[in-house]
Amino acid sequence: MNVLLIGGGGREHAMAWKISQSSLLDELYICTGNPGTVRHGRNLALDLHDQKKLRAFILEKKIRIVVVGPEGPLVDGLHDRIAADPQLAGKVTVIGPRMEGAKLEGSKDFAKEFMFRHNIPTAAHRSFSKDQLKEAQEHLDRAQPPYVIKADGLANGKGVVITSDRKEAGKVVKDMLEGGRFGAAGERVVIEQFLKGIELSAFLITDGEAFKMLPSAKDYKRIGVGDTGPNTGGMGAVSPVPFADKDFMQKVHDRIAAPTIRGLRKDGIPYSGFLFIGLMNVNGEPYVIEYNVRLGDPETQAILPRLRSDLLDLFEGIASGTLSERHVDVDDRTAVTVVLANEGYPNEVQNGNPITGLELVRDAYVFQSGTAMSGDQLQTAGGRVLSVTAFGKDLEQAILSAQRSAGLIVYEGKYLRTDIGLDLVKQPATRTSPQPQPVK
Ligand code: AMP
Numbered sequence: 001m002n003v004l005l006i007g008g009g010g011r012e013h014a015m016a017w018k019i020s021q022s023s024l025l026d027e028l029y030i031c032t033g034n035p036g037t038v039r040h041g042r043n044l045a046l047d048l049h050d051q052k053k054l055r056a057f058i059l060e061k062k063i064r065i066v067v068v069g070p071e072g073p074l075v076d077g078l079h080d081r082i083a084a085d086p087q088l089a090g091k092v093t094v095i096g097p098r099m100e101g102a103k104l105e106g107s108k109d110f111a112k113e114f115m116f117r118h119n120i121p122t123a124a125h126r127s128f129s130k131d132q133l134k135e136a137q138e139h140l141d142r143a144q145p146p147y148v149i150k151a152d153g154l155a156n157g158k159g160v161v162i163t164s165d166r167k168e169a170g171k172v173v174k175d176m177l178e179g180g181r182f183g184a185a186g187e188r189v190v191i192e193q194f195l196k197g198i199e200l201s202a203f204l205i206t207d208g209e210a211f212k213m214l215p216s217a218k219d220y221k222r223i224g225v226g227d228t229g230p231n232t233g234g235m236g237a238v239s240p241v242p243f244a245d246k247d248f249m250q251k252v253h254d255r256i257a258a259p260t261i262r263g264l265r266k267d268g269i270p271y272s273g274f275l276f277i278g279l280m281n282v283n284g285e286p287y288v289i290e291y292n293v294r295l296g297d298p299e300t301q302a303i304l305p306r307l308r309s310d311l312l313d314l315f316e317g318i319a320s321g322t323l324s325e326r327h328v329d330v331d332d333r334t335a336v337t338v339v340l341a342n343e344g345y346p347n348e349v350q351n352g353n354p355i356t357g358l359e360l361v362r363d364a365y366v367f368q369s370g371t372a373m374s375g376d377q378l379q380t381a382g383g384r385v386l387s388v389t390a391f392g393k394d395l396e397q398a399i400l401s402a403q404r405s406a407g408l409i410v411y412e413g414k415y416l417r418t419d420i421g422l423d424l425v426k427q428p429a430t431r432t433s434p435q436p437q438p439v440k
């Protein structure tokens with residue numbers, strides 16, 4: 001089977017690595033891929049909006065499955081364009097929803113209405129359009145702080161402001177609705193109840209009828225140690241999440257995942273591919289913070305190494321509508337992923353610095369994202385440069401192993417969080433260091 005994978009980050013490197021292990025795979029193409037994915041398939045640049053060229057490529061290479069890594073092309077209608085093409089219809093399966101389903105991520109207002117309609121637990125909310133600034137301000141007067149204010153559309157993970165300052169909240173709403181903050185994404189705002197708890201992410205794969213839960217993960221969004229500083233795309237991940245025990249995940253399955261897939265069917269929204277459910281654990285009860293219509297980055301780098309099943313076989317299950325017959329087998333061990341970023345991230349960074357030491361890493365997977373080749377030399381080329389995933393017999397060992405391997409990689413501007421997973425360790429990680437012996 002020939003596969004085209006769309007994307008070029010660490011998530012797609014991990015997907016390419018996993019897909020390449022499948023006995024069902026003939027050829028893997030990655031658009032655009034990165035220097036890490038060339039070991040698993042062929043990188044190429046295709047303009048996804050040039051339907052003629054995309055069609056010619058899919059037909060010539062006999063592509064059966066198109067896997068979409070990031071949300072952008074889905075929100076933008078890539079699946080719809082392929083499905084509407086008479087020469088491609090029925091020949092190729094897209095892993096990722098059509099535009100309508102992608103609205104679960106592309107519009108917070110749509111997602112909230114969907115959850116409300118289908119009785120899926122989430123924070124109470126109100127949404128306001130451009131001409132409702134006055135109503136939005138009145139709502140803030142009545143609401144309890146902290147205020148959670150979200151731009152409706154895609155804003156690269158930056159469209160959420162949480163503040164307890166009423167004045168600032170008012171300004172944020174005004175800037176979004178009238179001042180063009182976040183552009184069109186902010187022309188509608190959602191103001192919601194603040195949920196106090198611990199965050200985690202659940203993932204599933206679905207053919208629109210059946211769904212299979214994938215391993216859960218916890219992401220570390222802030223740039224600084226101790227969860228400080230601005231939000232990023234994600235600085236690390238841990239899978240599984242120790243506080244998401246069997247009981248809790250059963251609630252996620254029964255109260256959130258199942259009603260979501262049922263709700264999509266009831267609403268007549270076809271959906272195939274991955275669903276990423278951002279959750280808050282509020283005193284043992286799961287609430288949805290957001291849906292994403294793809295896998296997470298860097299969560300994918302932690303969950304795919306734990307997946308024992310053949311990913312392409314699951315995709316084949318989607319293609320044939322027989323996902324219900326497939327089995328998801330997961331490694332029990334803990335995986336910890338540490339992102340190696342570039343100084344300055346999530347703001348501007350300096351690129352073009354040589355990266356060395358990858359060959360020294362023996363006990364971990366290294367996935368590439370912000371990298372480029374200059375001749376034979378690997379260089380930095382983005383905010384998040386690499387991610388390193390290690391296993392351990394327990395969380396503590398996985399943390400130590402990931403940090404040890406991350407330490408072997410060298411480049412100017414290297415920045416990483418040294419505390420990924422530490423908040424989840426019941427006892428400090430230093431416990432394994434030699435204890436002082438009593439003096440006799
Ligand atoms: P989102 O883009 O919707 O995932 O929001 C970004 C981050 O804001 C989340 O990862 C949470 O940390 C936080 N957040 C979003 N909504 C809420 C909420 N209702 N209550 C508390 N924190 C929230």
Ligand code: GLY
Nearest residue numbers: 233234296297298
């Ligand atoms: N790591 C969060 C995301 O992929 O959206």
